Amino acid sequence: MSLSFVSTSPIIEVQNLTQRFGTQEILHGISLSVQRGETLVLLGRSGGGKSVFLRHLIGLMRPASGKVLIDGQDISSLTERQLEHVRKKIGMLFQDGALFDSMNVFENVAFPLREHGERDENRIQEKVAHALQLVSLSGHDKKMPVNLSGGMRKRTALARAVISQPACILYDEPTAGLDPIVSDTINKLIRRLQKQLQVTSVVVTHDMTSANHVADRIALMHEGRIHFFGTLEEFHASRDPLLLDFLHGRSHEID
Ligand SMILES: Nc1ncnc2c1ncn2[C@@H]1O[C@H](COP(=O)(O)OP(=O)(O)O)[C@@H](O)[C@H]1O
Ligand SMILES: [Mg+2]
Known part of the structure; x- marks a missing residue:
């Protein structure tokens, strides 16, 4: 794919981000930028700090040092109220889906709209129908989360992440725990949303098949x-050995 978007300013720019828990430093100065419309895949070993990194991009964690710029604005020192505005621009698909088990599919997907003060039931219905159509879940709106397959739970969570029309979607291990066929569905959806909504995506994964896709x-x-x-x-x-290990799924811990 051509990278025609590199001329505009990045939608996400991370400068020298560090983070630690107690004495354990997890992020040692991460710098990277994400261009509008692109899908950036962040690969790394389990426990390496990928989820911690993602949480900084929506202000759920604040840097120990360094900066996170969203649309050119440093979000590190924003108040919770100011962060709400940033979070409207960025949807996040959490690793466990984080659906509300007491709400059906429709109410789960409608939740962010109601949170943001939308009261017009017709508009809510219209938007939820559109979001469910995007993830190919039309007609499943009355189902409860407990009755959904793993893939359908992910797709419901994805519909909820796109309902506010974010400019950017963050995916935390979107294919973890899914079989290869269901994973393929999720990969295709990530591409579909990029094409149809022109969203920017950051996909955290250790799944090389998904990364390639x-x-x-x-x-x-x-x-x-x-x-x-x-x-x-x-x-x-x-030919970097670390990259080759990742490509071929090799470990050197028990050599
Ligand atoms: N809130 C927290 N408090 C203390 N340690 C944490 C916290 N969140 C994550 N960690 C630690 O930070 C490291 C990186 O975690 P994580 O970002 O979840 O890794 P990954 O997503 O790459 O698998 C792990 O050692 C984890 O135990
Ligand atoms: Mg993680």
Whole structure:
């Protein structure tokens, strides 16, 4: 895919982000930018700090040092109220889906609209129908989360993430725990949303098949730093041992 969007200012820019828990430093100075309309895949080992990193992008965590700029605005020092405005621009698909088990599919998807003060029931119905159609879940609106398959739960969560028409969607391990066929559905949806809504996406994963399917560019996080940042083609052309281990699913811990 051509990277025609590189001329405009990045929608997300992270500068020298560090974060620690107690004495354990998790992020050691992460810098990267995400261009409008692209899908950036962030790869890295489990426990490496990918989810922690994502939480900084919507202000759920604040940097120990460094900056997170969204649309050029540094969000590190915003109040909760100011952050609400930022969170309207950025939808997040949490790893566990985080659906409300007591609400049916319709109410789960409508939730952000009601939260933002929408009272017009016709408009809510229209928007929910459109979001469900985007994730191919039309007709399932009365189902309760407990009666959904893993893939359908993810798609419901995705409909909820796009209902406020965010400019950007963050996906935390969207294919984890799903079988390859269902994973393929999710990968196709990530691409569909990019094309139909022109959204910018950041996809955190350790699933190389998914990365190959959705990535315009790849960032590889290793020991709290960005070890590689480039296009999918550059990633595949690289002879870097760390990248090759990832591509081939190799471990050196028990050699
Ligand atoms: N709120 C927290 N308090 C303390 N430690 C945390 C917290 N969140 C994450 N960690 C630790 O930070 C590290 C990175 O976690 P995480 O970002 O979830 O990794 P990944 O998503 O790459 O698998 C792990 O060692 C985890 O235990
Ligand atoms: Mg994680």
